[in-house]
Amino acid sequence: MYNVDRIRKKGNVKNLAVRLANNKSQIASSLARYVILIGIGFVFLYPVLYMVVNSLKSVEDLVDPAIEWLPRSICFDNFSKAFVTLNFGTAFVNSLLASLIPAVLQSFSCAVTGYALARFSIPGKKLWMALMVAVFIIPSQIMLIPRYLMFNQYGMVNTLMPQFLPALFGQGLKSSVFILVYFNFFSTYPKSLDESAYLEGAGRLTVFFKVALPLAVPAHVVSFLFSFVWYWNETTQASLMFGSVIKTLPIKLGSFADSYKSLYAADVSFSSVNEAVSLAGTLLSILPLLIFYLILQKQFVESIEKSGITGE
Amino acid sequence: MKKNKLSMRGKEIAAGYMFLLPWLIGFFVFSLYPIIYSVMLSLNEVHITSTEGVTFTWKGVQYYYEALRVDTSFLTILGESVTFICFATPIILVFSLVIAILLNHEFLGRTFFRVLFFFPVIIMSGSVISELLGSYTLDFSQMSGVVYNFLNSLPGILQKPIFFALNNLVLILWFCGVQILLFLAALQKVGREVYEAAEVDGAGSWEKFWKITLPHIKSMILVNAVYTVMEIANYSNNEVLEKISSHMFEVTRPYSFSAAMSWIYFLVIAMILLVIFLLFGRKGKNDV
Numbered sequence: 001m002y003n004v005d006r007i008r009k010k011g012n013v014k015n016l017a018v019r020l021a022n023n024k025s026q027i028a029s030s031l032a033r034y035v036i037l038i039g040i041g042f043v044f045l046y047p048v049l050y051m052v053v054n055s056l057k058s059v060e061d062l063v064d065p066a067i068e069w070l071p072r073s074i075c076f077d078n079f080s081k082a083f084v085t086l087n088f089g090t091a092f093v094n095s096l097l098a099s100l101i102p103a104v105l106q107s108f109s110c111a112v113t114g115y116a117l118a119r120f121s122i123p124g125k126k127l128w129m130a131l132m133v134a135v136f137i138i139p140s141q142i143m144l145i146p147r148y149l150m151f152n153q154y155g156m157v158n159t160l161m162p163q164f165l166p167a168l169f170g171q172g173l174k175s176s177v178f179i180l181v182y183f184n185f186f187s188t189y190p191k192s193l194d195e196s197a198y199l200e201g202a203g204r205l206t207v208f209f210k211v212a213l214p215l216a217v218p219a220h221v222v223s224f225l226f227s228f229v230w231y232w233n234e235t236t237q238a239s240l241m242f243g244s245v246i247k248t249l250p251i252k253l254g255s256f257a258d259s260y261k262s263l264y265a266a267d268v269s270f271s272s273v274n275e276a277v278s279l280a281g282t283l284l285s286i287l288p289l290l291i292f293y294l295i296l297q298k299q300f301v302e303s304i305e306k307s308g309i310t311g312e
Numbered sequence: 313m314k315k316n317k318l319s320m321r322g323k324e325i326a327a328g329y330m331f332l333l334p335w336l337i338g339f340f341v342f343s344l345y346p347i348i349y350s351v352m353l354s355l356n357e358v359h360i361t362s363t364e365g366v367t368f369t370w371k372g373v374q375y376y377y378e379a380l381r382v383d384t385s386f387l388t389i390l391g392e393s394v395t396f397i398c399f400a401t402p403i404i405l406v407f408s409l410v411i412a413i414l415l416n417h418e419f420l421g422r423t424f425f426r427v428l429f430f431f432p433v434i435i436m437s438g439s440v441i442s443e444l445l446g447s448y449t450l451d452f453s454q455m456s457g458v459v460y461n462f463l464n465s466l467p468g469i470l471q472k473p474i475f476f477a478l479n480n481l482v483l484i485l486w487f488c489g490v491q492i493l494l495f496l497a498a499l500q501k502v503g504r505e506v507y508e509a510a511e512v513d514g515a516g517s518w519e520k521f522w523k524i525t526l527p528h529i530k531s532m533i534l535v536n537a538v539y540t541v542m543e544i545a546n547y548s549n550n551e552v553l554e555k556i557s558s559h560m561f562e563v564t565r566p567y568s569f570s571a572a573m574s575w576i577y578f579l580v581i582a583m584i585l586l587v588i589f590l591l592f593g594r595k596g597k598n599d600v
């Protein structure tokens with residue numbers, strides 16, 4: 001009896017020791033995780049933090065090497081100047097039109113295409129899918145000039161049509177990615193849902209609009225959010241097709257120094273753009289997306305998993 | 313009965329192609345035609361007259377020759393771009409995988425870090441990169457002497473990629489956003505019980521990573537590698553693309569010279585992708 005008790009006690013002590021050791025290694029590993037993540041996170045955010053701090057500095061603080069992170073006085077003047085230089089109101093509306101509408105059009109056309117490829121066994125499917133991937137691999141630069149000449153011929157240069165039309169026909173920015181997202185989604189959801197609708201006498205289009213589209217919310221979220229952001233940030237095609245007339249925020253930011261000079265040329269003290277103003281301009285130009293992201297961050301981050309983009 | 317079946321099949325095909333039609337139209341008008349036209353541009357001299365519109369004069373591979381042999385900067389820039397892709401892609405993949413593994417646990421602040429690491433994807437436009445990353449990133453040349461000297465003493469093969477990574481650290485990190493989430497999604501599909509079974513058999517973390525994690529996410533490595541290469545090859549501050557754009561409306565050789573350079577660029581990228589497929593591609597199961 002006594003012996004058994006002693007052994008049991010010993011065992012308990014041993015268990016406790018093992019548990020303590022486990023706990024210790026767990027604490028150590030989670031500490032290491034935090035250190036690494038915070039370290040990498042700092043490098044990630046460094047340019048952004050730098051931008052926020054320096055955009056608030058006055059000229060005196062900017063040239064003072066003693067002041068690095070904490071400005072003596074907060075100077076919102078930079079922002080009002082940057083606001084005028086960017087022509088913020090107009091540029092914001094332009095950006096919104098040039099990204100919101102293509103994002104909706106692109107999501108819709110990719111949904112239709114993904115549905116066609118996933119739900120119907122049609123001859124030539126493999127060929128079309130291969131061509132779709134091929135389009136993704138060919139740099140947009142190759143198609144840029146011919147598309148420009150084509151839109152020019154139909155008088156669509158300097159309108160938003162070059163942004164809308166390819167999106168409407170599934171050839172927009174990275175359309176292939178979104179078609180694959182929809183393809184994966186429609187390949188995995190149960191076919192019985194469609195079939196029961198057919199039995200009730202619904203047509204193909206009714207089934208697509210009433211059954212398939214409402215079910216595909218996770219795919220819509222991915223497709224819309226990413227299209228929107230990518231269209232917003234796209235400048236190469238936008239500046240060639242309509243950039244001289246319809247200026248979006250990133251395009252205005254690209255020519256920030258020049259616009260600043262022409263605006264404030266008369267005033268000697270502002271004759272060249274200072275770092276603080278140009279950083280304030282950068283901050284202003286990404287502000288809409290930043291707010292958009294902060295509101296929808298959960299959808300952004302979780303949408304990729306939910307859409308089944310990873311396949312099986 | 314048989315006839316009925318056949319017509320059902322015919323109906324299905326018709327319906328399928330009805331849904332595919334918008335994409336087909338778009339593909340022929342906005343992709344295939346421009347691609348063929350671009351090949352023509354690169355092989356012909358283009359004249360634009362008000363009476364006849366655009367006319368071609370056959371020049372063969374002359375513009376390709378000019379790009380590779382006559383132009384002084386194209387090859388250098390192309391080389392730099394390819395070097396960047398070849399160095400940055402593995403670094404981005406490893407970084408994203410490491411961050412994804414770190415995030416693949418329940419811990420306080422997980423959501424915060426996920427949101428943080430994805431954040432660059434949202435704001436990464438060409439002009440933001442040149443405003444922010446051009447001049448305001450961490451400067452590693454002021455690193456403490458010991459570390460710097462240590463790095464300098466490494467053999468050249470190791471030294472080059474390390475200095476490259478440090479000099480472009482933020483840009484490289486900013487390219488990781490989507491890849492981290494893709495890896496994370498793939499990691500979450502690996503069942504816990506597989507790891508537990510391995511633990512019972514006495515596998516350590518190291519073995520678990522190489523024997524379980526890596527084989528499970530192999531197809532995702534392929535996807536991420538292709539995505540990364542395309543992302544770097546197409547981002548608007550890419551010097552090759554800037555070079556191509558700058559020659560677009562050249563008076564003596566409008567469009568043609570640019571088109572020739574874009575095709576050379578495409579062939580180089582295609583070769584890099586081919587190598588990636590050979591490295592990570594699965595044989596036989598190339599569904600998509």
